[in-house]
Amino acid sequence: MPFLNEKKTFLAKQDKSRKGEMDEKVIPLVQLLNRLPDYYTTSSCSGRVYLWKGTGKKNQTQWLKVSHELITADFLDSDDKVGLIWLRLEPLILHVACKDLAAANTLLELVRRLYKKSCLLSIQNKIIVEVRGSEFMEMPLYLNGTRLFAGEKGWLVEVVNEKLKKMGEGREKTERIVAGWS
Amino acid sequence: MPFLNEKKTFLAKQDKSRKGEMDEKVIPLVQLLNRLPDYYTTSSCSGRVYLWKGTGKKNQTQWLKVSHELITADFLDSDDKVGLIWLRLEPLILHVACKDLAAANTLLELVRRLYKKSCLLSIQNKIIVEVRGSEFMEMPLYLNGTRLFAGEKGWLVEVVNEKLKKMGEGREKTERIVAGWS
Numbered sequence: 349m350p351f352l353n354e355k356k357t358f359l360a361k362q363d364k365s366r367k368g369e370m371d372e373k374v375i376p377l378v379q380l381l382n383r384l385p386d387y388y389t390t391s392s393c394s395g396r397v398y399l400w401k402g403t404g405k406k407n408q409t410q411w412l413k414v415s416h417e418l419i420t421a422d423f424l425d426s427d428d429k430v431g432l433i434w435l436r437l438e439p440l441i442l443h444v445a446c447k448d449l450a451a452a453n454t455l456l457e458l459v460r461r462l463y464k465k466s467c468l469l470s471i472q473n474k475i476i477v478e479v480r481g482s483e484f485m486e487m488p489l490y491l492n493g494t495r496l497f498a499g500e501k502g503w504l505v506e507v508v509n510e511k512l513k514k515m516g517e518g519r520e521k522t523e524r525i526v527a528g529w530s
Numbered sequence: 531m532p533f534l535n536e537k538k539t540f541l542a543k544q545d546k547s548r549k550g551e552m553d554e555k556v557i558p559l560v561q562l563l564n565r566l567p568d569y570y571t572t573s574s575c576s577g578r579v580y581l582w583k584g585t586g587k588k589n590q591t592q593w594l595k596v597s598h599e600l601i602t603a604d605f606l607d608s609d610d611k612v613g614l615i616w617l618r619l620e621p622l623i624l625h626v627a628c629k630d631l632a633a634a635n636t637l638l639e640l641v642r643r644l645y646k647k648s649c650l651l652s653i654q655n656k657i658i659v660e661v662r663g664s665e666f667m668e669m670p671l672y673l674n675g676t677r678l679f680a681g682e683k684g685w686l687v688e689v690v691n692e693k694l695k696k697m698g699e700g701r702e703k704t705e706r707i708v709a710g711w712s
Contacts, residue, residue: 404664453654467649467660472635478649482586487669488689491681498680499673507670 351447355388358445371396371416374440377519380526386447387455390474395481395515397437397508399426399489418509421501429493437508439465439481440515446475458525462518481518483511533629537570540627553578553598556622559701562708568629569637572656577663577697579619579690581608581671600691603683611675619690621647621663622697628657640707644700663700665693 349357359382374394382388396416402409412428426433440463446452452468452475459466459479469476485508488496497504531539541564556576564570578598584591594610608615622645628634634650634657641648641661651658667690670678679686 449653467651468653469649471631471650471653484666484668486667488681488686491685494681496681497678499670499676499678503673504670 352385355382355445358390359388373416373516373519374442377442377523377526380523381442381444384526384529386451388445389442390445390476391441391443393438393441394519395438395440395483395512397423397435397485397512399424399433399435401428401431401433418512419505421505424489424497424501424504426490428490431492432488433490435485435487435489435508437483437485437511439483440479440519441481442479443469444477444479446477449475451475452477458529459522462522462525479522481515483515485511534567537564537627540572541570555598555698555701556624559624559705559708562705563624563626566708566711568633570627571624572627572658573623573625575620575623576701577620577622577665577694579605579617579667579694581606581615581617583610583613583615600694601687603687606671606679606683606686608672608675610672613674614670615672617667617669617671617690619665619667619693621665622661622701623663624661625651626659626661628659631657633657634659640711641704644704644707661704663697665697667693 371392371394374392377394378389378392394416396414397419398414399412400409401412412426412433413423415423424435444455446455449471452471455477456466456468459477463479463481465480465482467478467480469478490496553574553576556574559576560571560574576598578596579601580596581594582591583594594608594615595605597605606617626637628637631653634653637659638648638650641659645661645663647662647664649660649662651660672678
């Protein structure tokens, strides 16, 4: 199927992301990318922080709460008193389908200035570039209802928010770069 | 330069990794990969856990201690009483130069069975596949000498070691796959 048809078909499909995970902050960047003839996004997240429990495998993992926005201290509370609860922070991640390898390379070089961990996920069938930030956290937060973080909650909130702010700045910078590019 | 010459030249160079970071556990897998005519490794780590401080940028980051082996409780101690010290755990990461895109795809499909986050770092000049595990941790551990983890040290040691063991099992499985492949 020619790339532009594939793009139309894909973008007409419904969003398949997890409920409650829809992420408005990344929409402007997604729209800027989708306006370029050689690209379309297949998956996107502006960055997020969440509390989770389980094995980490799909279907064995439960998300207790998630935020794409700056958090307040109550975000770190949990009513769940059973087992191990982790705090995880993930960076901006975009999956971008590209018309050909040349288009993929161009995008990759552009985004690497800000997102050094970006890479190609696939060069067969679909050519997919992953734009990936570097910020992350993964720390055990509660064990059977006991808080495992000994510091002040407000301090941890700031650590998380600093990373979220940094991600926001990176995203806005990328929006400007992509807008200037098209 | 033909791929085999490039491979010989590269493998004759000295190891440029950080001092103290050399990692014997990954050598068998590296040797198996380098025995294959279409591949050679340019960078490798079997997975590690370390205490660090700084901004996270190179030259602004200090590693206080690092282990590729299972840890004991004293690993979590720190004599450094200034600033914020993080505990980080990183997965197996291999960078593998490939003869051509077909060879890269073959390797990528093979390693994705175990390492879903694997990808292509580059398809221009050098073609590089990154084999990347999924295990990670990043948690604040000390702030100005005060321990930020409120749980039992032995429990945290086990959490870290469970992840290191899982990485070891993955690596051994990959060794068997690559050995059978050559």
